[in-house]
Amino acid sequence: MEAIKQFELSKEYLESLQLGIEQGNVDFIRESLDGVNEADIAAILDELSLQESVYVLRLLENQLAADILIELDDVTLLKVLREIENSEIAAWIEMMDSDDGADILNLLSEKDREEVISDFQDKVKSEQVLELLRYEEDTAGGIMAKEFIRANKNWNVVQTINEIRRQAENVEKIYSIYVVDNRQQLMGRVSLKRIILAGADTKIEDIYDDEVISVPVHMDQEEVASVMRKYDLESVPVINAKNKLVGRITVDDILDVVQEEADEDIQAMSGISAQVDEYDSVYKLTKARLPWLMIGIIGGLLGAGFIGFFEAGLAKVTALAFFIPLITATGGNVGIQSSTLVVQSLANKSAFDDSLSRRFMKGLLVAIINGLVLASFVFGMVVLFYGNEVKFAMVISIALFCVVLLASFMGTFTPIVLDRFGINPALASGPFITTANDLIGLAVYFLVAMSLLSL
Amino acid sequence: MEAIKQFELSKEYLESLQLGIEQGNVDFIRESLDGVNEADIAAILDELSLQESVYVLRLLENQLAADILIELDDVTLLKVLREIENSEIAAWIEMMDSDDGADILNLLSEKDREEVISDFQDKVKSEQVLELLRYEEDTAGGIMAKEFIRANKNWNVVQTINEIRRQAENVEKIYSIYVVDNRQQLMGRVSLKRIILAGADTKIEDIYDDEVISVPVHMDQEEVASVMRKYDLESVPVINAKNKLVGRITVDDILDVVQEEADEDIQAMSGISAQVDEYDSVYKLTKARLPWLMIGIIGGLLGAGFIGFFEAGLAKVTALAFFIPLITATGGNVGIQSSTLVVQSLANKSAFDDSLSRRFMKGLLVAIINGLVLASFVFGMVVLFYGNEVKFAMVISIALFCVVLLASFMGTFTPIVLDRFGINPALASGPFITTANDLIGLAVYFLVAMSLLSL
Numbered sequence: 001m002e003a004i005k006q007f008e009l010s011k012e013y014l015e016s017l018q019l020g021i022e023q024g025n026v027d028f029i030r031e032s033l034d035g036v037n038e039a040d041i042a043a044i045l046d047e048l049s050l051q052e053s054v055y056v057l058r059l060l061e062n063q064l065a066a067d068i069l070i071e072l073d074d075v076t077l078l079k080v081l082r083e084i085e086n087s088e089i090a091a092w093i094e095m096m097d098s099d100d101g102a103d104i105l106n107l108l109s110e111k112d113r114e115e116v117i118s119d120f121q122d123k124v125k126s127e128q129v130l131e132l133l134r135y136e137e138d139t140a141g142g143i144m145a146k147e148f149i150r151a152n153k154n155w156n157v158v159q160t161i162n163e164i165r166r167q168a169e170n171v172e173k174i175y176s177i178y179v180v181d182n183r184q185q186l187m188g189r190v191s192l193k194r195i196i197l198a199g200a201d202t203k204i205e206d207i208y209d210d211e212v213i214s215v216p217v218h219m220d221q222e223e224v225a226s227v228m229r230k231y232d233l234e235s236v237p238v239i240n241a242k243n244k245l246v247g248r249i250t251v252d253d254i255l256d257v258v259q260e261e262a263d264e265d266i267q268a269m270s271g272i273s274a275q276v277d278e279y280d281s282v283y284k285l286t287k288a289r290l291p292w293l294m295i296g297i298i299g300g301l302l303g304a305g306f307i308g309f310f311e312a313g314l315a316k317v318t319a320l321a322f323f324i325p326l327i328t329a330t331g332g333n334v335g336i337q338s339s340t341l342v343v344q345s346l347a348n349k350s351a352f353d354d355s356l357s358r359r360f361m362k363g364l365l366v367a368i369i370n371g372l373v374l375a376s377f378v379f380g381m382v383v384l385f386y387g388n389e390v391k392f393a394m395v396i397s398i399a400l401f402c403v404v405l406l407a408s409f410m411g412t413f414t415p416i417v418l419d420r421f422g423i424n425p426a427l428a429s430g431p432f433i434t435t436a437n438d439l440i441g442l443a444v445y446f447l448v449a450m451s452l453l454s455l
Numbered sequence: 456m457e458a459i460k461q462f463e464l465s466k467e468y469l470e471s472l473q474l475g476i477e478q479g480n481v482d483f484i485r486e487s488l489d490g491v492n493e494a495d496i497a498a499i500l501d502e503l504s505l506q507e508s509v510y511v512l513r514l515l516e517n518q519l520a521a522d523i524l525i526e527l528d529d530v531t532l533l534k535v536l537r538e539i540e541n542s543e544i545a546a547w548i549e550m551m552d553s554d555d556g557a558d559i560l561n562l563l564s565e566k567d568r569e570e571v572i573s574d575f576q577d578k579v580k581s582e583q584v585l586e587l588l589r590y591e592e593d594t595a596g597g598i599m600a601k602e603f604i605r606a607n608k609n610w611n612v613v614q615t616i617n618e619i620r621r622q623a624e625n626v627e628k629i630y631s632i633y634v635v636d637n638r639q640q641l642m643g644r645v646s647l648k649r650i651i652l653a654g655a656d657t658k659i660e661d662i663y664d665d666e667v668i669s670v671p672v673h674m675d676q677e678e679v680a681s682v683m684r685k686y687d688l689e690s691v692p693v694i695n696a697k698n699k700l701v702g703r704i705t706v707d708d709i710l711d712v713v714q715e716e717a718d719e720d721i722q723a724m725s726g727i728s729a730q731v732d733e734y735d736s737v738y739k740l741t742k743a744r745l746p747w748l749m750i751g752i753i754g755g756l757l758g759a760g761f762i763g764f765f766e767a768g769l770a771k772v773t774a775l776a777f778f779i780p781l782i783t784a785t786g787g788n789v790g791i792q793s794s795t796l797v798v799q800s801l802a803n804k805s806a807f808d809d810s811l812s813r814r815f816m817k818g819l820l821v822a823i824i825n826g827l828v829l830a831s832f833v834f835g836m837v838v839l840f841y842g843n844e845v846k847f848a849m850v851i852s853i854a855l856f857c858v859v860l861l862a863s864f865m866g867t868f869t870p871i872v873l874d875r876f877g878i879n880p881a882l883a884s885g886p887f888i889t890t891a892n893d894l895i896g897l898a899v900y901f902l903v904a905m906s907l908l909s910l
Binding site for chain 1: 492628646651680686689706707718740741747758763770775776780781787789820821836886897
């Protein structure tokens with residue numbers, strides 16, 4: 001027998017499944033999906049029509065249906081939730097881990113949520129899910145689960161194993177067993193490995209590790225991710241203000257957090273205002289993209305007004321217009337480079353940051369070197385190819401040098417200021433700062449040109 | 456007793472430690488660092504001078520020094536490696552997991568590497584590390600470790616627990632026990648939980664899960680990350696072409712992969728050519744930033760030449776120059792938005808992608824709507840504020856509309872083409888495509904203007 005590897009979804013498989021659904025061939029469908037991983041079944045359902053997906057989900061056991069549900073992509077999931085009865089949702093949520101159940105409830109309208117809650121049969125699970133609803137979605141409380149193994153420090157190994165047996169069905173992956181005192185305060189952790197290797201009557205007290213890293217329930221999920229990364233944790237206990245153990249966060253959820261935050265930053269940088277992807281509707285895509293484009297347009301119109309201000313000079317030296325794109329593009333490129341570096345260093349804070357003034361001096365030095373190299377190059381090229389007089393080449397180079405300096409300054413400080421005000425600093429690499437840089441670049445260019453050329 | 460939470464590094468602590476080092480107060484130093492997590496000690500060493508760091512590392516036990524070493528940031532690590540003796544490096548590597556040891560060896564010069572290898576005492580560990588050196592760094596083989604628990608399917612639970620005991624020191628975190636047959640072929644996995652709950656003479660054969668997901672040793676690390684994310688795995692076995700179990704990848708390494716890949720994409724988007732951060736030297740920072748700035752400059756010079764081609768027309772209608780930044784900026788913004796969406800959908804491939812033609816049609820539709828809205832707005836504003844004749848406003852709007860369509864087209868197809876050729880598609884959102892878009896925008900603008908205004 002061979003180990004089962006990743007499932008490859010073929011068009012033929014999908015078509016045969018659709019035929020089975022059309023014919024209502026229940027046995028065939030169940031057999032086709034037997035042994036297929038829930039994430040793979042979810043990927044199959046994403047490809048089926050809504051009616052077909054719901055039909056398949058209802059054929060499966062509640063546990064499997066619940067496992068599949070949480071793997072569906074958001075668009076399909078929302079459609080499915082709207083299609084099925086609230087009593088079915090309740091039954092499936094009861095099969096989920098509490099954090100996944102809370103996520104599903106958060107997707108429902110208030111009315112549906114109330115109905116689903118009133119349909120719950122399993123009292124423990126419903127209390128756990130309801131507790132999780134109280135926390136902000138982006139905090140430790142919002143991503144933690146209530147399913148974990150807790151051992152009292154006075155227990156021995158046998159008692160702990162009995163607890164594991166009791167919870168075996170609820171807690172799929174154990175990682176660590178958290179050790180608490182009689183007041184449920186977190187004292188430490190003990191690994192399963194240690195439990196296995198210890199004698200049956202060994203007291204937990206004698207084998208647990210009291211150097212456990214925990215996170216407070218209100219910590220931002222991004223910070224939780226950075227703690228787990230720093231300390232290489234596969235799970236982390238969550239405590240409330242009174243040091244009471246209230247939940248556990250596992251690394252698979254953190255993997256999603258890291259990816260989401262990165263995607264968000266990239267979208268912020270590219271001027272897409274909502275979390276969208278290529279598969280969203282034309283309406284949603286347009287709505288996410290238009291606002292920033294509009295800001296760019298308004299910047300462009302302001303720029304046009306600004307250049308218009310120097311119309312007389314421009315009419316005398318038309319060649320000034322030639323270098324407008326060079327100036328604005330370089331300003332933009334320098335600004336984005338600077339802000340990206342700052343954003344990434346903000347994200348990976350070291351214990352002691354370089355002081356602001358040292359960073360500023362270093363940024364200035366890099367900008368001066370880059371500015372000098374680029375300005376000299378442009379000076380040479382303008383003299384060489386455009387046959388203009390040396391003074392004109394000087395104007396372009398000096399303006400370019402000033403723009404590099406200013407854009408670097410803006411690019412460095414905008415994200416720092418945004419971060420201080422609690423705004424995502426990645427926005428500073430986006431269209432807003434690019435637009436501002438364009439305007440500043442134009443201003444510098446024309447002011448330098450007008451004064452040096454005495455126009 | 457209270458559970459130890461995250462360590463907060465204070466300036467006072469650091470200063471007292473530095474004083475202790477100066478005075479050579481070994482006891483004080485050891486006591487100060489007692490119970491501090493290795494990641495926190497590494498953060499402390501990052502703040503100390505090289506001599507101080509090496510002094511502290513040499514005071515500590517080999518195991519702790521090794522744990523700290525792998526947590527140091529790259530710059531400090533390289534300096535430390537250059538400072539200490541190869542025999543010390545060998546002793547520390549022997550205390551590490553094989554994957555971390557291989558990473559350290561990869562940082563050394565060929566000569567130093569040979570010396571370190573010849574200094575190894577532990578034959579098993581050195582064979583493991585040497586095997587790992589054979590694989591490409593960015594593949595499953597390059598990030599896997601040789602430390603994991605393997606059980607023969609004919610064993611019973613007691614035999615398996617004995618194996619765990621035998622390996623207890625080597626394998627810190629167990630996650631799953633991988634089940635193999637007599638030819639070392641991967642058959643499946645069994646969780647520690649199941650081992651604990653099973654009777655002592657239960658055969659592994661009867662309790663293992665044969666639906667294990669594995670990855671081939673040559674799989675790209677980014678793909679490994681996406682498999683682990685999709686299936687919510689905390690560890691994944693790595694197999695060679697003969698289905699033989701050769702290693703294990705744990706999720707903490709994958710967390711780093713996800714973060715690195717995201718940072719790389721963001722740097723590619725912002726025109727920074729090497730993996731640098733704000734703390735690197737001025738020289739390194741300049742070198743990473745200058746190439747893309749230079750490409751932007753060359754694009755700007757080409758643009759200048761291009762506009763110069765229309766000098767006669769521009770001299771007649773100077774106002775054409777006013778809208779150059781509007782055109783180039785909008786082209787850039789649209790291009791970046793489009794390419795970002797494509798890059799992200801390439802990264803999160805669904806089983807069946809929308810066909811290229813459907814994506815193209817959708818992108819076209821979004822571009823037409825955005826283009827119409829923006830062009831109408833600009834038309835109105837130009838007529839209203841700039842008091843120009845309607846025909847001139849028409850020229851600007853039509854050119855803008857064409858630029859939006861073209862930039863959207865370029866932004867969509869460049870990353871797809873790059874991806875086909877195995878180049879990181881995130882580069883398509885970077886300065887190269889922005890520069891190309893600027894030139895295309897200028898061309899469209901002036902061609903439309905010249906023909907409509909008959910200049």
